[in-house]
Amino acid sequence: MKIIEFNGVDHVFPDGTKPLQNISLSIEEGTLHFIVGPSGSGKTTLLNLLLGLYQPAVGEIWVNKCNICVLSERQLTLYRQHLGAIFQQNNLIPHRTVFENVAMPLWLRGTERKEVHQSVVSVLSEVGLRGFEDVLPLHLSSGDQQRVAIARALITRPRIIVADEPTGNLDRQLAGSVTEILKLQTTLRVTVIMVSHDEELTRYADTTSRLAPAPNALGTSTLT
Numbered sequence: 093m094k095i096i097e098f099n100g101v102d103h104v105f106p107d108g109t110k111p112l113q114n115i116s117l118s119i120e121e122g123t124l125h126f127i128v129g130p131s132g133s134g135k136t137t138l139l140n141l142l143l144g145l146y147q148p149a150v151g152e153i154w155v156n157k158c159n160i161c162v163l164s165e166r167q168l169t170l171y172r173q174h175l176g177a178i179f180q181q182n183n184l185i186p187h188r189t190v191f192e193n194v195a196m197p198l199w200l201r202g203t204e205r206k207e208v209h210q211s212v213v214s215v216l217s218e219v220g221l222r223g224f225e226d227v228l229p230l231h232l233s234s235g236d237q238q239r240v241a242i243a244r245a246l247i248t249r250p251r252i253i254v255a256d257e258p259t260g261n262l263d264r265q266l267a268g269s270v271t272e273i274l275k276l277q278t279t280l281r282v283t284v285i286m287v288s289h290d291e292e293l294t295r296y297a298d299t300t301s302r303l304a305p306a307p308n309a310l311g312t313s314t315l316t
């Protein structure tokens with residue numbers, strides 16, 4: 093099933109900047125889709141459109157058979173709760189332990205204590221950080237901090253994960269291992285959209301979209 097579709101999308105910023113023109117792409121459920129392209133080509137803009145943070149000037153964006161461009165602000169807030177987001181900066185709370193950082197989204201939802209504990213233990217195992225519950229992020233390597241950020245994004249079990257250069261601050265080996273963790277999620281039918289500068293990482297991708305610098309052409313290639 094196609095879970096994400098962009099149909100002829102243009103985005104225009106209020107100052108007239110038009111980073112994306114006539115973008116069409118479709119992403120199959122349970123796959124890892126890469127967006128690559130040079131700085132300024134519109135990768136983050138594309139993710140922000142998918143997150144419903146921007147409205148396209150032209151075109152439609154369909155997620156799970158729903159046109160997100162017609163949703164109200166309230167509906168968009170609900171929609172975003174079904175997405176997980178990871179960024180280049182891990183945005184962890186430094187004075188909170190790994191457990192507390194990962195548990196935070198469930199605490200905010202009022203999830204019962206025992207269930208929070210079970211979920212955190214399970215998700216930390218998935219990212220290879222079981223046993224690090226009481227450690228402060230500060231005492232972890234940057235690769236492990238990013239694993240914590242991934243665990244925090246996975247804890248609510250979103251069906252779609254949006255990752256904006258999650259490996260941007262990591263060396264190539266760590267970048268590969270972080271990408272592998274995200275790839276593993278596809279075996280659970282999670283769909284992952286990942287932005288990267290690094291062509292090398294596209295070997296993990298099921299499909300890849302390449303954004304060109306101006307005049308803004310998008311080519312989508314199916315690698316496997």
Ligand SMILES: Nc1ncnc2c1ncn2[C@@H]1O[C@H](COP(=O)(O)OP(=O)(O)OP(=O)(O)O)[C@@H](O)[C@H]1O
Nearest residue numbers: 105106107109111130131132133134135136137138
């Ligand atoms: N709020 C904004 N208002 C006006 N122009 C913007 C805004 N945000 C981004 N842009 C411009 O839109 C273009 C695309 O920006 P975007 O951040 O999507 O690129 P990117 O591919 O993510 O780049 P990077 O690899 O550096 O993160 C750039 O020219 C940028 O300067």
Ligand SMILES: [Mg+2]
Nearest residue numbers: 135136137256
């Ligand atoms: Mg960007």
